[in-house]
Amino acid sequence: MREKLRTTTGRLGLAGTASAVFLLVVLLIxxxxxxxxxxxxxxxxxxxxxxxxSAAHLLGADGIGRDILSRLMFGARTSxxxxxxxxxxxxxxxxxxxxxxxxxxxxVDAVVARVFxxxxxxxxxxxxxxxxxxxxxxxxxxxAALSIAYVPFLAxxxxxxxxxxxxxxxxxxxxxxxxxxxxxxxxxVLRNIAxxxxxxxxxxxxxxxxxxxxxxxxxxxxxxxxxxxGVMVSDTDALLKGYWLPVIAPGVLIVLTVLALTVLGARIxxxxxxxxxxxxxxxxxxxxxxxxxxxxPNQKETTVGAVG
Amino acid sequence: MSTAGTDTAQAVEVRxxxxxxxxxxxxxxxxxADVSFDVPVGGSLGIVGExxxxxxTIARMLVGLERPTxxxxxxxxxxxxxxxxxxxxxxxxxxxxxxxxxxxYTSLDPRQSARAAVAEVLRHHGGLTAEQRAxxxxxxxxxxxxxxxxxLARPRDLSGGQRQRVAIARALAARPRxxxxxxxxxxxxxxxxxxxxxxxxxxxxxxGLTYLLISHDLAVVRQLCDTVLVLRGGRVVxxxxxxxxLDAPAEEYTRALREAVPVPGWTVGV
Numbered sequence: 001m002r003e004k005l006r007t008t009t010g011r012l013g014l015a016g017t018a019s020a021v022f023l024l025v026v027l028l029i030x031x032x033x034x035x036x037x038x039x040x041x042x043x044x045x046x047x048x049x050x051x052x053x054s055a056a057h058l059l060g061a062d063g064i065g066r067d068i069l070s071r072l073m074f075g076a077r078t079s080x081x082x083x084x085x086x087x088x089x090x091x092x093x094x095x096x097x098x099x100x101x102x103x104x105x106x107x108v109d110a111v112v113a114r115v116f117x118x119x120x121x122x123x124x125x126x127x128x129x130x131x132x133x134x135x136x137x138x139x140x141x142x143x144a145a146l147s148i149a150y151v152p153f154l155a156x157x158x159x160x161x162x163x164x165x166x167x168x169x170x171x172x173x174x175x176x177x178x179x180x181x182x183x184x185x186x187x188x189v190l191r192n193i194a195x196x197x198x199x200x201x202x203x204x205x206x207x208x209x210x211x212x213x214x215x216x217x218x219x220x221x222x223x224x225x226x227x228x229x230g231v232m233v234s235d236t237d238a239l240l241k242g243y244w245l246p247v248i249a250p251g252v253l254i255v256l257t258v259l260a261l262t263v264l265g266a267r268i269x270x271x272x273x274x275x276x277x278x279x280x281x282x283x284x285x286x287x288x289x290x291x292x293x294x295x296x297p298n299q300k301e302t303t304v305g306a307v308g
Numbered sequence: 309m310s311t312a313g314t315d316t317a318q319a320v321e322v323r324x325x326x327x328x329x330x331x332x333x334x335x336x337x338x339x340x341a342d343v344s345f346d347v348p349v350g351g352s353l354g355i356v357g358e359x360x361x362x363x364x365t366i367a368r369m370l371v372g373l374e375r376p377t378x379x380x381x382x383x384x385x386x387x388x389x390x391x392x393x394x395x396x397x398x399x400x401x402x403x404x405x406x407x408x409x410x411x412x413y414t415s416l417d418p419r420q421s422a423r424a425a426v427a428e429v430l431r432h433h434g435g436l437t438a439e440q441r442a443x444x445x446x447x448x449x450x451x452x453x454x455x456x457x458x459x460l461a462r463p464r465d466l467s468g469g470q471r472q473r474v475a476i477a478r479a480l481a482a483r484p485r486x487x488x489x490x491x492x493x494x495x496x497x498x499x500x501x502x503x504x505x506x507x508x509x510x511x512x513x514x515x516g517l518t519y520l521l522i523s524h525d526l527a528v529v530r531q532l533c534d535t536v537l538v539l540r541g542g543r544v545v546x547x548x549x550x551x552x553x554l555d556a557p558a559e560e561y562t563r564a565l566r567e568a569v570p571v572p573g574w575t576v577g578v
Contacts, residue, residue, distance in 0.1 A: 169415040173475070176371045177429050177482065178402035180395055188417050 124149030199269025
């Protein structure tokens with residue numbers, strides 16, 4: 001167990017491990033919000049309006065006296081649920097399409113790839129605004145629109161990685177053994193590209209969180225009384241009156257969460273973290289490629305078994 | 309050579325096999341042209357030729373990875389000129405003929421140990437109880453000369469020769485009657501080549517397996533094959549008894565191919 005933990009942290013690196021721990025904490029707080037939150041996130045008390053941090057309100061209170069810390073904790077739930085749904089639905093639609101395209105190649109691949117390109121050309125936010133214009137504001141239409149918009153973002157990566165596995169002889173060998181398309185695609189190809197998929201999903205999760213927060217900020221996704229980071233950032237009243245904490249606190253959380261997801265995603269899929277996160281002097285790259293190596297360089301033969 | 313119909317005494321029967329690849333802008337490339345040959349049950353045919361002579365295309369058509377443009381392929385009397393439509397047919401074909409690929413570095417699933425890979429194949433073909441499967445698994449690992457530790461290691465922790473042993477074990481798992489070896493030793497060091505060739509000779513002696521060995525290396529073919537077929541530009545140049553063709557080639561091309569070997573008459577493992 002300890003050994004496993006050590007190899008995992010070694011592979012993720014310092015930035016990756018810190019990101020994972022941070023995200024885990026945010027997730028746990030979101031899940032346990034009703035137990036941990038010091039107050040009801042929606043209880044108003046006008047006497048406390050815009051009070052600064054105090055024993056009663058650790059991060060102060062907003063314009064109608066609601067406890068900011070509690071709102072952040074409960075807000076984590078909606079703020080994480082939305083992107084989770086977006087990524088989940090996109091993967092559910094994107095992975096089968098990507099595997100199909102990479103397996104059959106030819107015109108199937110061409111059609112799927114063009115459809116992805118078409119959707120990719122539409123900005124996700126624009127699609128979401130359009131959907132909201134048609135169906136009215138709310139989390140559901142926003143999530144539905146973003147799910148469609150995120151399909152190519154995930155599926156294009158899956159398709160490319162699966163294609164690389166598809167042309168590798170081990171897939172031919174399995175095919176000659178009589179295994180079917182489904183068995184090889186899911187049991188072998190998908191398993192071998194899993195790190196890439198998970199990493200890309202984490203990055204997409206961060207972007208979706210940002211998009212949904214933007215939509216909530218515009219009043220198009222999560223609606224006002226519900227605690228949500230995006231909604232909280234849109235508290236212009238506080239800003240105009242010069243109170244920055246009610247706006248900055250959720251803003252910082254959004255930035256940190258998205259950053260952590262991006263770094264973690266990149267580490268999982270085997271990419272290097274962005275340059276600004278790397279220490280310049282360290283030259284040794286401890287990164288181990290997590291995806292199945294398709295062309296390994298020659299290794300020298302060592303002693304072999306009995307026959308010979 | 310007779311062009312008679314299905315003869316069950318033949319393990320592999322290939323008639324007028326042709327493969328044309330269509331490239332961009334309608335460019336046609338004839339990789340294999342009008343190739344016919346037989347391999348009797350328990351026999352061993354070597355297919356030799358330089359790069360691009362169509363050797364590997366023939367192998368890929370035999371195992372069903374490429375579809376012949378025309379011609380007929382039958383293995384143990386079962387026609388396989390067209391792709392298998394159903395899983396049952398695919399399984400039946402798999403139990404008749406298997407292949408070992410050239411590159412041991414890419415022909416194994418990087419996430420599967422030898423045992424896992426072979427066990428999966430055994431499970432897939434069914435017909436064995438869990439106990440029998442475990443026994444057969446030990447048998448195969450032992451047969452190809454892998455140690456218990458090597459059998460549990462991931463491919464990246466194995467050397468090329470060890471990986472090729474895994475690939476052979478996986479190919480043998482379904483007890484095929486015919487084994488296609490597509491340049492199966494070319495990617496290995498010379499000493500390891502000899503080990504693997506000896507292993508293949510032992511397996512053939514034990515099981516009476518039919519071999520179809522594809523190689524550019526005449527010495528390898530000489531060691532393992534009864535008959536040989538020389539290919540050039542997708543066409544058969546010469547075919548016949550291995551010793552006769554390689555020692556006293558009737559065709560100019562075969563002679564040239566033989567003389568291209570650095571040390572004439574050099575034989576592996578003797």
